[in-house]
Amino acid sequence: xxxxxxxxxxxxxxxxxxxxxxxxxxxxxxxxxxxxxxxxxxxxxxxxxxxxxxxxxxxxxxxxxxxxxxxxxxxxxxxxxxxxxxxxxxxxxxxxxxxxxxxxxxxxxxxxxxxxxxxxxxxxxxxxxxxxxxxxxxxxxxxxxxxxxxxx
Amino acid sequence: xxxxxxxxxxxxxxxxxxxxxxxxxxxxxxxxxxxxxxxxxxxxxxxxxxxxxxxxxxxxxxxxxxxxxxxxxxxxxxxxxxxxxxxxxxxxxxxxxxxxxxxxxxxxxxxxxxxxxxxxxxxxxxxxxxxxxxxxxxxxxxxxxxxxxxxxxxxxxxxxxxxxxxxxxxxxxxxxxxxxxxxxxxxxxxxxxxxxxxxxxxxxxxxxxxxxxxxxxxxxxxxxxxxxxxxxxxxxxxxxxxxxxxxxxxxxxxxxxxxxxxxxxxxxxxxxxxxxxxxxxxxxxxxxxxxxxxxxxxxxxxxxxxxxxxxxxxxxxxxxxxxxxxxxxxxxxxxxxxxxxxxxxxxxxxxxxxxxxxxxxxxxxxxxxxxxxxxxxxxxxxxxxxxxxxxxxxxxxxxxxxxxxxxxxxxxxxxxxxxxxxxxxxxxxxxxxxxxxxxxxxxxxxxxxxxxxxxxxxxxxxxxxxxxxxxxxxxxxxxxxxxxxxxxxxxxxxxxxxxxxxxxxxxxxxxxxxxxxxxxxxxxxxxxxxxxxxxxxxxxxxxxxxxxxxxxxxxxxxxxxxxxxxxxxxxxxxxxxxxxxxxxxxxxxxxxxx
Numbered sequence: 001x002x003x004x005x006x007x008x009x010x011x012x013x014x015x016x017x018x019x020x021x022x023x024x025x026x027x028x029x030x031x032x033x034x035x036x037x038x039x040x041x042x043x044x045x046x047x048x049x050x051x052x053x054x055x056x057x058x059x060x061x062x063x064x065x066x067x068x069x070x071x072x073x074x075x076x077x078x079x080x081x082x083x084x085x086x087x088x089x090x091x092x093x094x095x096x097x098x099x100x101x102x103x104x105x106x107x108x109x110x111x112x113x114x115x116x117x118x119x120x121x122x123x124x125x126x127x128x129x130x131x132x133x134x135x136x137x138x139x140x141x142x143x144x145x146x147x148x149x150x151x152x
Numbered sequence: 153x154x155x156x157x158x159x160x161x162x163x164x165x166x167x168x169x170x171x172x173x174x175x176x177x178x179x180x181x182x183x184x185x186x187x188x189x190x191x192x193x194x195x196x197x198x199x200x201x202x203x204x205x206x207x208x209x210x211x212x213x214x215x216x217x218x219x220x221x222x223x224x225x226x227x228x229x230x231x232x233x234x235x236x237x238x239x240x241x242x243x244x245x246x247x248x249x250x251x252x253x254x255x256x257x258x259x260x261x262x263x264x265x266x267x268x269x270x271x272x273x274x275x276x277x278x279x280x281x282x283x284x285x286x287x288x289x290x291x292x293x294x295x296x297x298x299x300x301x302x303x304x305x306x307x308x309x310x311x312x313x314x315x316x317x318x319x320x321x322x323x324x325x326x327x328x329x330x331x332x333x334x335x336x337x338x339x340x341x342x343x344x345x346x347x348x349x350x351x352x353x354x355x356x357x358x359x360x361x362x363x364x365x366x367x368x369x370x371x372x373x374x375x376x377x378x379x380x381x382x383x384x385x386x387x388x389x390x391x392x393x394x395x396x397x398x399x400x401x402x403x404x405x406x407x408x409x410x411x412x413x414x415x416x417x418x419x420x421x422x423x424x425x426x427x428x429x430x431x432x433x434x435x436x437x438x439x440x441x442x443x444x445x446x447x448x449x450x451x452x453x454x455x456x457x458x459x460x461x462x463x464x465x466x467x468x469x470x471x472x473x474x475x476x477x478x479x480x481x482x483x484x485x486x487x488x489x490x491x492x493x494x495x496x497x498x499x500x501x502x503x504x505x506x507x508x509x510x511x512x513x514x515x516x517x518x519x520x521x522x523x524x525x526x527x528x529x530x531x532x533x534x535x536x537x538x539x540x541x542x543x544x545x546x547x548x549x550x551x552x553x554x555x556x557x558x559x560x561x562x563x564x565x566x567x568x569x570x571x572x573x574x575x576x577x578x579x580x581x582x583x584x585x586x587x588x589x590x591x592x593x594x595x596x597x598x599x600x601x602x603x604x605x606x607x608x609x610x611x612x613x614x615x616x617x618x619x620x621x622x623x624x625x626x627x628x629x630x631x632x633x634x635x636x637x638x639x640x641x642x643x644x645x646x647x648x649x650x651x652x653x654x655x656x657x658x659x660x661x662x663x664x665x666x667x668x669x670x671x672x673x674x675x676x677x678x679x680x681x682x683x684x685x686x687x688x689x690x691x692x693x694x695x696x697x698x699x700x701x702x703x704x705x706x707x708x709x710x711x712x713x714x715x716x717x718x719x720x721x722x723x724x725x726x727x728x729x730x731x732x733x734x735x736x737x738x739x740x741x742x743x744x745x746x
Contacts, residue, residue, distance in 0.1 A: 016445070017444075017445045017446070018443075018444055018445040019445060020445040021425075021426075021428050021442065021445055022426070024428070025387070025426060025428065052445075055447055056445065056446070056447055059430065059447040059448060059604075060427075060428035060429050060430050060448070061428075061429035061430065062387050062427075062428040062429035063428060063429075077349070078349035078350050079349045079350035079506075079507070079544060079547065079578070079580045079594065079595075080349075080350050080506035080507045080512075080580050081349075082349075082594050083507050083508060083580060083582055083586050083591070084507065084508070085732070085736065087731070087732070088731065088732050088733055088736050091709055091731040091732075091733055092707075092709075092733065094709070095707075095709035095733075115388060115429075116347065116349050116388075116429075116431060116598065116602075117347070117348070117349035117350065117351070117352075117388070118168075118388055119168065119346065119351070119352035119355040119388065119389060120168055120169050120172050120352065121350055121351075121352055121504060121506030121507075121512065121578075121580070122169060122203030122204060122206075122352075122504075122505075122506050122512030122513055123169055123172050123173060123203065123206070124506060124507070126172060128388075131390050132171075132172075133168060133171065133172035134172060135169075135172045135173060138736060138737075139707055139733060139736060139737055140737075
């Protein structure tokens with residue numbers, strides 16, 4: 001395996017436990033998830049203990065310990081989305097991608113997760129694909145949104 | 153901003169909601185098509201609160217006339233651009249307001265009074281100049297050049313401003329406590345971890361007018377004697393984070409942040425901390441733990457953060473809207489602010505109105521106006537035209553207020569008397585198609601998942617509450633379950649350390665109080681009148697309406713539907729998972745649910 005370089009995280013954010021969250025965020029931005037060997041290396045080269053880093057990584061819902069798809073789909077499960085039928089769009093995403101929540105398609109293109117609230121409540125139900133938000137979801141809008149990201 | 157320099161100025165609203173509705177595509181199309189037009193300029197602003205009209209385009213003419221267009225998309229540009237450039241009439245369906253037609257007033261804007269939102273949807277949030285033109289940072293200048301910290305705190309106390317994050321604690325007193333603690337180092341924090349599902353006030357303010365929040369934060373720092381500040385923003389708000397970063401750089405370049413601000417003795421350094429997705433971090437001691445790099449577990453109070461907070465230094469934490477009110481109060485005086493609102497709740501309050509509402513968006517009203525005015529005059533009633541059932545205030549910590557209490561004035565005490573809470577300002581409207589048991593179940597699913605696990609009654613209690621609700625929703629409840637819910641709710645409230653557990657049962661308590669008949673129907677009659685609870689309903693094809701269009705057949709995820717084109721279709725009840733997909737895709741009202 002290639003040498004893992006974690007110097008940029010430690011140099012960029014600091015070597016004490018105060019920096020745990022920004023370091024994990026930076027790793028996740030680079031890798032799309034938190035690879036265990038990278039986390040281990042961070043602990044070796046900083047003052048952050050393994051138990052602390054793992055504790056933080058598993059507390060916050062943003063952090064993922066398994067790889068996400070190239071296109072990360074976050075379906076909003078906020079109150080407004082719930083009363084406006086988010087459950088139907090969740091079924092549509094699952095059906096059209098053939099995966100469940102917290103899974104990734106076999107080709108690695110798409111992963112599905114639900115999030116608490118994206119704060120675009122007046123366009124409910126909404127979904128965030130990577131960093132773009134789409135509102136007014138229906139099963140046909142789910143189809144056209146997925147098509148935009150290359151789903152055939 | 154009113155100056156056009158002889159140009160026709162086009163302004164597109166680029167907030168998160170606007171972008172999601174297609175405003176970015178509209179902006180790019182306009183940019184491409186207007187390139188060759190020397191007499192017109194294109195800029196952007198953020199959210200003016202009319203989310204239901206997004207994307208929104210405003211046009212300002214050199215002669216002072218002004219047009220506001222809504223629900224306008226990229227595809228409409230070819231139709232409207234020429235008439236807009238030549239000041240000829242455009243299709244009325246797009247026009248929200250036109251200065252040439254003063255009688256045409258959007259009812260959404262009636263009864264609103266903008267203090268916190270005065271610049272939202274007006275200025276370009278990526279540029280400091282428009283904020284300065286609107287009087288930005290004059291409050292900071294005034295404080296630094298002519299006011300002592302005591303005077304600033306007294307001004308806040310006199311204004312009657314109370315914490316807009318939900319608890320409603322007087323801001324001036326909070327600042328006083330942090331000032332009173334002697335320490336070499338203190339911290340001033342802005343809580344922008346807007347975690348309540350259904351609330352988006354803080355996101356809109358941060359995206360639309362970031363400098364206003366920063367100015368309020370620096371003034372707070374001066375008042376309590378803090379030289380370091382943090383803005384803790386949830387990671388789900390990437391645009392707000394981006395705009396805040398730009399604003400901090402701009403403010404630092406102009407010496408509005410940093411050492412010896414505006415050549416005074418006061419220095420203030422500000423950093424952004426991105427949250428990582430934990431509702432409990434909206435609680436101030438959990439937020440502090442998160443900034444320190446820990447798991448977001450709340451801590452026992454006392455000591456309060458004003459005595460021992462971030463890294464054990466005195467710390468003051470205020471919500472976004474609270475801080476955004478501060479510059480206005482300093483500029484206009486506490487008496488002016490206190491002249492709005494009620495005896496105990498002064499000023500204005502921002503609400504985000506969403507759910508089954510005709511005109512959803514961001515609303516700022518004087519404290520004390522009846523809820524009915526917000527739902528009906530401003531919000532236009534339910535979006536479906538079906539009867540209004542309840543409005544949910546305060547998110548997972550709040551409660552459902554029924555139709556008969558809609559004349560309740562919005563102030564901290566009156567809302568609390570209903571069993572709900574003012575909360576941060578999220579308002580979700582529910583109509584006859586919303587099941588009240590399902591709503592309670594929804595909130596408990598949320599709080600159970602978000603409980604940090606520290607307190608037994610929160611961790612286990614919310615789980616047991618949820619199980620009972622699931623049982624009732626599945627038609628397996630017994631009447632004693634209602635007593636168990638009531639009993640356990642009190643225990644979870646009493647025996648939890650922080651606000652999450654202390655308020656988690658509120659949605660259950662208020663829904664049982666006001667909608668007991670719906671709970672009883674689920675238990676005794678095994679009936680869900682809103683046709684939401686899956687175990688109590690069936691889906692079936694209404695044969696005389698079915699055209700055989702095949703849409704349900706194609707979309708059913710479990711292949712429970714059979715039928716050939718142009719013939720009546722059938723649903724196999726043994727296979728059907730009651731997901732509601734057929735109901736959603738049928739254009740002929742040929743699917744019955746109930």
